[in-house]
């Protein structure tokens with residue numbers, strides 16, 4: 012069966028929006044009695060065509076639904092255009108509204124009914140379920156009927172309001188609907204294998220397909236036939252199986268299971284606690300606002316925040332609350348629900364960001380002397396964590412993008428080379444963990460599955476720490492999900508239990524038995540299913556991409572040895588780094604954030620992608636903008652050798668191409684991030700960020716490079732914020748045009764040389780040089796790892812270090828002497844250490860630092876320069 016091509020729902024949304032807007036506009040023109048007859052005929056034909064486009068498409072949504080569509084068609088035939096406007100306009104508006112209707116009282120959703128039952132039975136069933144509604148129900152829902160396997164797959168791929176799906180075996184396989192306009196997003200389904208299945212097996216296959224696309228949906232099976240023949244065991248699971256149509260039970264189950272996702276145990280407990288009368292004879296005078304509300308000097312704080320936040324400020328761990336350090340009540344349940352939502356075995360909330368989450372994971376896994384492979388460009392928390400844990404750190408180099416002064420990601424070949432070197436030198440046992448950032452700040456996404464498989468083939472119990480600080484949202488859209496740590500780990504676990512895999516592995520093992528390292532390096536390796544131990548950790552800054560207060564992060568664990576081996580170490584590490592006074596508002600916000608993504612994550616991420624696509628297209632199509640700015644594509648940010656799937660020159664922006672790239676390429680570019688090349692403006696990234704975007708227009712961006720600015724969309728990005736950004740860029744482009752026009756010859760020359768400096772090749776980005784032999788782990792120096800902790804603490808003794816300016820350091824290098832950093836040196840941007848304690852300072856690094864026009868460099872003192880070890884200390 013071919014893979015389901017997914018990820019195009021946003022295009023469908025755009026098609027709906029455009030079509031309903033055009034229908035409204037045409038009806039408005041037709042309602043004008045003075046319209047010339049030839050124009051009238053033209054408009055009528057176009058209106059009929061648009062209705063033909065949208066009617067079949069709308070069969071996948073309950074709203075407007077078949078009745079309203081039939082009415083609308085009647086109005087069109089009768090030429091009653093006022094009624095057409097009245098019907099079409101609200102549909103168009105509800106689709107585009109930035110403020111989607113807030114469901115303050117009773118959220119509504121849709122339920123997909125898959126079955127070949129005919130319209131009479133559909134109507135009867137819908138009526139049955141309608142009769143069961145009660146005013147006290149927590150939610151209401153509408154039904155969407157589809158008769159076939161193919162329609163069901165399309166519906167779950169495009170209808171973001173679905174929360175549940177009821178499958179009746181015996182459905183048809185193919186769709187009667189022709190949707191030429193969205194051909195490119197329709198699943199490519201090979202239905203042949205399903206034709207040969209029993210009806211129950213086909214229902215199971217459908218359930219599996221739906222789970223692949225939307226794992227959060229509740230699935231029900233309503234069977235008339237022998238349900239005992241179900242094979243089970245797959246990754247999908249029916250919430251409930253009904254032997255016959257029992258509308259009452261079905262109705263209750265649908266509501267109960269959505270309620271299950273809707274629950275927020277900790278947020279609810281905190282709200283309830285805040286309503287209880289309490290007297291505080293303990294810490295936290297601000298709780299209940301006591302220390303501020305009557306204070307003439309501090310009451311404005313209560314005015315600003317409102318009282319609720321202080322009513323919810325407490326240090327209590329009882330009275331319905333719970334302790335983060337030993338959760339047994341609502342916090343435990345909230346974490347368990349998060350584990351379910353993110354596909355983990357366990358999830359832990361962290362209230363000091365992923366900076367702390369990374370330290371917890373590292374400490375729980377590493378004992379001093381263990382070798383850790385890590386991307387040199389990873390967030391500084393990893394470097395500090397490895398230093399604290401006493402790891403032997405092997406820094407991996409990412410591929411550089413010198414033109415933009417951006418680092419990419421670490422090629423798999425680099426990682427395999429290192430692992431094979433350890434195997435060759437008999438030190439593979441010492442290798443404990445691989446830590447990589449997925450996706451990188453700039454949006455480079457790894458092929459997580461391939462990295463894990465090939466590494467596990469060399470070292471079957473390697474632990475993976477995937478820093479998904481920027482990737483929590485990825486779980487909730489099928490395009491991204493396949494490249495997240497937890498989804499891949501589940502897939503691998505299933506794969507290694509499959510007898511077919513065992514056979515494939517056996518064949519490869521035989522073929523590789525005498526092979527040399529070069530052959531291993533260039534073979535797509537398969538791990539030994541009998542030896543492999545999946546030990547995977549993902550850390551996510553929930554607050555960066557989903558709903559959570561700042562510092563709200565999660566650690567997701569999928570570790571087959573966790574209970575047996577690592578749980579205690581993990582608990583100790585968690586205790587080491589977690590405050591005994593964790594912030595309850597952060598914890599409650601993560602609970603709500605989890606609820607939100609379980610119920611509308613798919614919709615939110617789909618919209619986010621839509622916003623990013625719209626922005627990208629608008630910049631490319633605008634003549635003034637495209638004269639000054641260029642959006643970097645995968646072709647710019649990922650070298651061709653890592654993009655086997657994509658023909659050179661294509662943009663990687665089209666959704667189907669993206670889908671293909673996400674399935675096959677070593678690296679892909681996260682389409683929700685937009686890197687703008689601003690080199691042609693003659694303004695550097697840092698100035699553009701501060702002086703142009705922030706100071707003039709209040710637009711906040713985080714990351715810039717010499718000649719680029721990164722714009723990130725997120726689930727809160729609205730059409731109006733995108734429109735504002737475009738407006739600002741257009742204004743800036745026009746101002747730049749005006750400035751250039753007004754320039755005299757001297758200014759013009761200066762401008763041109765600034766442009767040249769920003770568009771010319773800068774000094775190459777330096778690789779990690781090397782640890783000084785004094786700190787190297789391998790006495791024979793076959794492998795490059797070094798001990799950060801030794802160097803870091805050696806530098807506590809002031810006598811062993813001195814300061815050298817860049818020129819002085821250069822002079823020492825010219826004399827053939829080693830210069831070794833005693834500290835971390837971290838320029839912002841790029842925000843990762845260009846030097847770590849114990850690292851040899853190379854010419855490349857000095858040159859790079861000299862060319863760096865960054866205002867913030869931690870660990871480098873202007874005037875004094877680099878703190879380096881004295882030669883005596885290194886002797």
Ligand SMILES: Cc1ncc(COP(=O)(O)O)c(C=O)c1O
Pocket residue numbers: 363364365366367389390392448452478480481552562564
């Ligand atoms: C890759 C990466 N990991 C970890 C962190 C730290 O996350 P937090 O800000 O949640 O502490 C960041 C912060 O920018 C990051 O970029």
